[in-house]
Amino acid sequence: MTAILQALASGLALGAIYGLIALGFNITYATTKTFNFGQGAFLVPGSLVGVSLLLLAAGKPHWGNLAPSEMTLFTYGLATLASVAIVGAIGILLYYCAIKPFVGVGGLNWVLSTIGFGIILQNTALAIWGPASIAVPSPLGNEVYRIAGAGIRPQEVLVAVVAIAVMVGLDFVIRRTRFGKALRAVAFNPQAAAIVGINVEKIVIIAFVISSALAGLAGILIAPITTASVFIGLGVALKAFSAAIVGGLTNARGCVLGGFLLGLIEALVGLWRAEMREITIFLLIIIVLVVRPSGLLGARSVEKI
Amino acid sequence: MPGLHHALGVTGVVAALALVPLLPLNDFHLQILFTIGVNYLAAAGLNVLVGYAGQKSLGHAGLFAVGAYTAAIANVDWGINPWLSLVLACGFGAVFGLVIAMPSVRVSGPSLAMVTIGFGIVVEKIVTEWTDIFKGQAGLYGISAPSIFGRSFTNLHWVWFVGLLCIVTHLLLRSLLRGRYGRAFLAVQLAEPAAQSVGISVVRAKTLAFVISAVTCALAGAVVAQQNQYFNSDFITFNLSILFLVVVIFGGSGSLYGPLFGAVILTLLDAWLARWPALQHFTYGALLLFSLYLMPNGIAGALANLVKRSRSAQPPALSPERSLLLEQKRDRGTGPLLVVKDLYKAYGGIVPVRNVGFSISAGKVHALIGPNGAGKTTLLNLLSGHVAPNGGSIRFRDQEIAGEPPHRIAALGIARTFQNLKLFGDLSALDNVLLGAHLHVETSFLPSLLGLTASRRAERAARGQALALLTELGLGERAFEQAKSLPYGLQRRLEIARALASRPRLLLLDEPAAGLNPQETHELGEVIQRIQAAGITVLLIEHHMDLVMGISDHVLVLDYGEKIAEGAPDTIRQDPRVIAAYLGAEDETEAQIEVVA
Secondary structure, eight states: HHHHHHHHHHHHHHHHHHHHHHHHHHHHHHSOOOOTTHHHHHHHHHHHHHHHHHHHHHTSOOOSOOOGGGOOHHHHHHHHHHHHHHHHHHHHHIIIIIIGGGGGOOSHHHHHHHHHHHHHHHHHHHHHHOOSSSSOOHHHHHHEEETEEEEHHHHHHHHHHHHHHHHHHHHHHHHHHHHHHHHHHHHHHHHHHHHHOOHHHHHHHHHHHHHHHHHHHHHHHHHHHOOBBBSSHHHHHHHHHHHHHOOTTOOOHHHHHHHHHHHHHHHHHHOOOGGHHHHHHHHHHHHHHHHHHHHHOOOOOOOOO | OHHHHHHHHHHHHHHHHHHGGGGGGOOHHHHHHHHHHHHHHHHHHHIIIIIIIIOOOOOOOHHHHHHHHHHHHHHTTTTOOOOHHHHHHHHHHHHHHHHHHHTTTTTOOOHHHHHHHHHHHHHHHHHHHOHHHHOOOEEEEEOOOOTTTTTTTTTTHHHHHHHHHHHHHHHHHHHHSHHHHHHHHHHHHHHHHHHTTTTTTTHHHHHHHHHHHHHHHHHHHHHHHHHHHHEGGGOOHHHHHHHHHHHHHHHTTTSHHHHHHHHHHHHHHHHHHHSSSHHHHHHHHHHHHHHHHHOOOOOHHHHHHHHHHSSSOOOOOOOOOOOOOOOOOOOOOOOOOEEEEEEEEETTEEEEEEEEEEEEEEEOOEEEEEETTTHHHHHHHHHHHHSOSSSSEEEEEEEEOOOOHHHHHHTTEEEEEOOOOOOOTSSSSSHHHHHHHGGGSSSOHHHHHHHHHHHHHHHHOOOOOHHHHHHHHOOOGTSSSSSSGGHHHHHHHHHHHHHHOOOOOOEEEEEETOOHHHHHHHHHHHHHHHHHHTOEEEEEEEEEEEHHHHHOEEEEETTTEEEEEEEOOOHHOOOOOHHHHHHHOOOOOOOOOTTTT
16 A cells, blocks of 8 residues: 555656656647657756756766755755756757758658757767766655655655646646737647737747756756666656657647656556556557547547548 | 669669679678668668658567567577578568557557557567567577578678568569559558548558568568577667668658668768767767758659759650540439438537438439538538448448448549549649549559569559540640649649549539639539530539539539528529528528529
8 A cells, every 4th residue: 555655656756747748749739730859858958957057066077976965955946947948948949950940841850850959969968978877866855755654755746846836837827828828829820820910930939948948847857866867868758758649749738647647657557567667558558549549638630621 | 764774773783782792891891781781671661651651650660679589589489490480570570560550540640650659669678578588688599590502691691682682672662662552652641531532441551551661670670680690679779760760761751762872871871980989979860950951852852853953854655545534424314323311410519411311313413502611511521431420321322331431432433522622742643543543453462562564554554544534634735744733723623533533423523613713614514514424423512603503404402401402403593492591581582593603
């Protein structure tokens, strides 16, 4: 029982991470029908830049292991903001290099160009930080909370709280603000949006900045759980992509739902047999898509004949 | 001309392979040549799937694994001869191609990417974790290579063998893709509903493409396992799936030679840069990022543009045969061809077709009119099978067709055009008509694959007939132009030609005069009358009242999903309910339909 509770907690934390990244896929897919297939690489600078900033602040070289005494919740927060800003800025570069030439062209070229961008980004990080992984302590310490006998790591709580707050905030922005309205207008019909005076390209760039920033945030949030390294991104991003597709790429709340579902299933199956996690998840995904090709909450697209 | 160039090219490759032992090549060089061949094998089949059928797969490493592990386990654990293991690997590849096709043909876009990625990862995890059978990272040792006269393959033999496999694969695929099957794949990629309307089963076409790609990918995996004599789970990664896709797209998807360019250039680049691993990755990334920007259709596309600039395309000489329009005289005035009863279709609360019933008599021109939103196009979609009804019956030549898939209805003899043109835009006008005749090109899979004479003869006959039909409809001069480059009026007419090429008994035309100028509309009327004279029954949806009243024998009027009147044009013209439906006012019975037409 306690094991299940424990698994639920880490599943929620993991799911929150998947949801964050999946939300980024949703935002750019809605506006451009493209998304960053190399998103995994964006988690890398997200975690490593933040860690390096903390290390530099502690008067150490940019690479090395971080001691728990060298960070507080406040400095971790500042480092997170800096990471998110930098990765968000890389999103602008991504848009101009890998997306803009291929928007509206159709075909698969944008898939390959974004993968290419990701490879370059990852190898740049490899040149700066090297291949070894860096252990990162949690700003809330490593003492396990005991809830009904189950041990829950503080970073898992932090991850879930921050991610959920960001997702709720983003949901509010998209549904209730002027910018959100413009974003939805572009998603619905870019030409019509342009006619009523919306700067479509600006909205699209912001969408990519948000999407990249979310990946950066995910990177630094999971660093204390997975360690920070150049190679953490691919697996996480692939699951996040799966979450987005299963929940419904066209539906923001569906993407978040998909994230939590995936995180929970992964944690619970892991309890049973760790090596069956991926096999179970991806078989389930295939079955879900056969029954509901546009995902659980995705809008069914009907081609008009 | 292309035939001669092709024969020279293939001879050149064979000669180059024969000369390999004379060159100062070491084992490293031979390994590179071998890798080129393997990448080509995997990419050539994947190109059929991605470039022709338009199904993007990001999981073909899984199929590579199927081939490699079949060859390995068959030999090591079951003691099966290496040659037989290769055949077995292709067979298992085909089976797994079917397995991955089953979920894949039901989804599209990002969901398709997801299903294929999922397949690749599931296979990767199975071979990694199920160590009892697949030995995981430790791998399977001692896989025997094929041997001839008791002598095992050397590295040189492997290059020859893979080269031979590549040439055979190329010849088979070339023969298949240049005919009926290649056209069908492209049709599925370019316009699914139109492909269905000419009798192509989209599910079957996509499944076939999956199986073809699976077989070549499995073959590639099998030869790698045998040449290496060792195989472990580290070979099978998501990156391998990406690599295969990159070879196809960078080389030029949808071109026969794209995978060749991709395999040669990427393998050489990879080998050359292997000395500087960091640079290798950056180059790979930059290649993906920028090459498609500079060459959207890959290397093959860029080369084709260069060649096109230097010489204008010479259409092959073709002698038109007798036109189909002159040949058929079958359904002149023989009772009802189609009987519709209580047909019902609802989308949630909207009911575009509500208990409609009518019958269509053979050999006549019937018109279906009604205000916008009356449900005309939905009714047509129900008849052609593009939309399944919720209830009611459609009997065509005494056979129930309600709810049948469109390709089967097309095969029974109902052809259609589309309100918003659905031509195969990238293909020539001739190919569009040839696709119309898809069900009548008399060849099946094996003869097409092997390029047998019978298959080539059928193809030639079909081309002659298609050209005759185009000529008959005034499109003969433009048979070799891309459909999308034709003027709008001719595009509309080409759609009619495509529909006629399927030799229908009933032709459904959805607003054929939309967007036509008065002269073109007049000509359209004449064309429809000629179609009727050829014995083909016509049902047309049209807003253009001059046309409707001028050529139809019988008019059906639909409003809010219900049939409100039917009869001869003159009767309809006077019908108060029809007038009311068009003008929206019950009491202005004197108004004439022409006012709104």
